[in-house]
Amino acid sequence: MRSSNRLDGVTILVTRPKEQAAALTSALRAEGADVIERPLVAIVPRGDEATVTALATITRANCDGIIITSVNTVAALATHAKDAARSVKAFAIGEATAAALRDNGFNDIVIAEVSTSEGLFDTIESHFGSTLATKRFFAPASSKARDFITHALDDAGAIVSTVVVYDTLAQSEVEALPDKTIDWVTFTSPSAVHAFLEALALPEGARVACLGPTTRNAARHSGLIVDVAPDSPTIASLVDAIAAATETE
Known part of the structure; x- marks a missing residue:
C-alpha cells in the first residue's frame, strides 16, 4: 500500500x-x-539607544505607514515600539509577516498583492494614489535589506525614515x-x-x-x-x- x-x-x-x-x-x-x-545565518536584534528611541517614537501623528518586509522586523518593532505605534497602518510583505503583526497587536494591515519589494511599493502607491507624495513612512529593516522600497517611495515624493533594527550574520x-x-x-x-x-x-x-x-x-x-x-x-x-x-x- x-x-x-x-x-x-x-x-x-x-x-x-x-x-x-x-x-x-x-x-x-x-x-x-x-x-x-x-x-x-543568525538574526541579531539591535538594542542600541538610537534604534530603541527611533522605534519608540512611532505614532499616527508622525507616520502614515510602517513598512514591514519580514517576520524578523516585526520582532524588533514589537519589542521597542509603544502602544501608539500599533494604530499606525502597516504595509507588509506576505501573510506570515501579517500574522506576526496581528499576534503583536497590529491590526491595521495592508498586504502586498505581490510578495516582493516592488509589489509592496505598487500596493502602497495604489492605496494612497495621488496623495502619496504627502505621506510619511517608517521603515525598520535588516542591515542587509534591499533598499528598493525606500528609494521608490523617496522618488514618489514621500518621506521615509529608515532604521536598522537587526543584523543578519553568517x-x-x-x-x-x-x-x-x-x-x-x-x-x-x-x-x-x-x-x-x-x-x-x-x-x-x-x-x-x-x-x-x-x-x-x-x-x-x-x-x-x-x-x-x-x-x-x-x-x-x-x-x-x-x-x-x-x-x-
Missing part, C-alpha cells in the same frame, strides 16, 4: 535560522521527509553535511543563499527550492538552478511545491 505521505524517503536540507526552522521542519516531516537542519561555523543523498536544499532568504555558497557546496543531484520570488532571484543570480519557487511566501506553499515536483519525477 502506498504511503499517504508525499515526501516519504526524501531527504531535505533546511537552512533557516535555528529559531525559525521549526515550522518548515515540522511541515516537511509531517509529509514523511527526512530533514537535516543547517542554520546558515554563522562562523557550519557543520558539514552528512555523507548521504540529499534530494532538496531549501532557501527562505537571499542571505541564506549567500551564506550557503560561502560555507558549503550544493550536494550532487540535489534540487533547489526557494521561498518567494526575492529568494529565487538571489539564488539564480548566484548561479543556482532553482527547481521550485512558489510565488506565495508561505511554508505550506513551499512544501506543496516540493511535494508536487517530487511526485512528478
Whole structure:
C-alpha cells in the first residue's frame, strides 16, 4: 500500500535560522521527509539607544505607514515600539509577516498583492494614489535589506525614515553535511543563499527550492538552478511545491 505521505524517503536540507526552522521542519516531516537542519545565518536584534528611541517614537501623528518586509522586523518593532505605534497602518510583505503583526497587536494591515519589494511599493502607491507624495513612512529593516522600497517611495515624493533594527550574520561555523543523498536544499532568504555558497557546496543531484520570488532571484543570480519557487511566501506553499515536483519525477 502506498504511503499517504508525499515526501516519504526524501531527504531535505533546511537552512533557516535555528529559531525559525521549526515550522518548515515540522511541515516537511509531517509529509514523511527526512530533514537535516543547517542554520546558515543568525538574526541579531539591535538594542542600541538610537534604534530603541527611533522605534519608540512611532505614532499616527508622525507616520502614515510602517513598512514591514519580514517576520524578523516585526520582532524588533514589537519589542521597542509603544502602544501608539500599533494604530499606525502597516504595509507588509506576505501573510506570515501579517500574522506576526496581528499576534503583536497590529491590526491595521495592508498586504502586498505581490510578495516582493516592488509589489509592496505598487500596493502602497495604489492605496494612497495621488496623495502619496504627502505621506510619511517608517521603515525598520535588516542591515542587509534591499533598499528598493525606500528609494521608490523617496522618488514618489514621500518621506521615509529608515532604521536598522537587526543584523543578519553568517554563522562562523557550519557543520558539514552528512555523507548521504540529499534530494532538496531549501532557501527562505537571499542571505541564506549567500551564506550557503560561502560555507558549503550544493550536494550532487540535489534540487533547489526557494521561498518567494526575492529568494529565487538571489539564488539564480548566484548561479543556482532553482527547481521550485512558489510565488506565495508561505511554508505550506513551499512544501506543496516540493511535494508536487517530487511526485512528478
